[in-house]
Amino acid sequence: MKPYILLTPGPLTTSDTVKQVMMADWCTWDEDYNLHIVEEIRHNLVALATKKPELYTAILLQGSGTYCVEAVLGSAIAPQNRLLILSNGAYGDRMGTIAEYHKLNYDIIEFDEISQVSEVTLEEHLLKNPDITHVAVVHCETTTGVLNPLRKISRVVRKHGRKFIVDAMSSFGGVPMDVEELGIDFMISSANKCIQGVPGFGFIIARKSELLRCKGISPSLSLDIYAQWEAMEKGHGKWRFTSPTHVVRAFKQAMQELADEGGVEARNKRYVENHRILVEGMRSLGFETLLPDDIQSPIITSFLYPKKDFDFKSFYTQLKEKGFVIYPGKISQADTFRIGNIGDVYPKDFDRLIDAIRQTKY
Numbered sequence: 001m002k003p004y005i006l007l008t009p010g011p012l013t014t015s016d017t018v019k020q021v022m023m024a025d026w027c028t029w030d031e032d033y034n035l036h037i038v039e040e041i042r043h044n045l046v047a048l049a050t051k052k053p054e055l056y057t058a059i060l061l062q063g064s065g066t067y068c069v070e071a072v073l074g075s076a077i078a079p080q081n082r083l084l085i086l087s088n089g090a091y092g093d094r095m096g097t098i099a100e101y102h103k104l105n106y107d108i109i110e111f112d113e114i115s116q117v118s119e120v121t122l123e124e125h126l127l128k129n130p131d132i133t134h135v136a137v138v139h140c141e142t143t144t145g146v147l148n149p150l151r152k153i154s155r156v157v158r159k160h161g162r163k164f165i166v167d168a169m170s171s172f173g174g175v176p177m178d179v180e181e182l183g184i185d186f187m188i189s190s191a192n193k194c195i196q197g198v199p200g201f202g203f204i205i206a207r208k209s210e211l212l213r214c215k216g217i218s219p220s221l222s223l224d225i226y227a228q229w230e231a232m233e234k235g236h237g238k239w240r241f242t243s244p245t246h247v248v249r250a251f252k253q254a255m256q257e258l259a260d261e262g263g264v265e266a267r268n269k270r271y272v273e274n275h276r277i278l279v280e281g282m283r284s285l286g287f288e289t290l291l292p293d294d295i296q297s298p299i300i301t302s303f304l305y306p307k308k309d310f311d312f313k314s315f316y317t318q319l320k321e322k323g324f325v326i327y328p329g330k331i332s333q334a335d336t337f338r339i340g341n342i343g344d345v346y347p348k349d350f351d352r353l354i355d356a357i358r359q360t361k362y
């Protein structure tokens, strides 16, 4: 059943119990599904996101995380609005691509991939461009593993009274945060990241007052977050179109397992410990990380090739045979590969990984 574990940040390694609950079928018309699975998930997601749940609501949407990012940008940015995207990697750039497709009025500031986005640059740009209405940023840039300074960015966005959109795809559930404290209006994540579900849908935690303004803006039928929310509210958990029932059932189990583990704080501790063992072990073998430790997330780590003629394919294949699947790099300025710390993986798995790498020829 488990030929190898995935050290890739989505899809990732899920528990056997999450996989087992998919061995049944659900009727989308029946309250066993709507009320007891979907509505419970929506309620619990909001509770996970903030201590002020009355101000927020959760929208679940078919597809991968990108569908949700596109749905939010397409539904929240009206023709009279102007969006500012802060990017330091592929996922920030993807928001720019979405803005292009949707012909949004937008600016993008591209920061170096191996540094954090800067709240100072943000503030300068907002002062020069008072017509910017929304600011969007990626929390953990999975391209490299940089954790962006959400608190500092949030302070500037709120000081200037702009709306705040955060792609917390690879951090929500694994890094503690409160959307209300951070002044976030739309937070986006997906089933197959730190909640440790299987892939198939994403979700948006939206400030209710801002979501209500999204009515009629989306140029897309299936990616309209207002319409999706309205159908879920009125139908008490009904999705507008066929919902990924097995995936949703697995997600409910994954949320239960997050609670059983002790919540986001406990999960974060485990990821931090996974990351510590990984980085200490890799450094003891002579590998170097791409990023300095102070901007590195506990989610995914990029390592530089240990030598010019490093054969990643061979390294990858040898590790896969030993039971570990890792990730190639995704940046142009350096030769790197990546190892994820998230999923149903534990410190003992990283001890075993370091042993396996020690026995690998590279």
Ligand SMILES: *Cc1c(COP(=O)(O)O)cnc(C)c1O
Pocket: 010, 064, 065, 066, 067, 091, 138, 140, 141, 142, 167, 168, 169, 170, 190
């Ligand atoms: C995984 C991820 C996404 C979504 O990617 P999909 O391939 O659509 O699932 C978006 N942003 C970040 C930061 C991610 O890590």
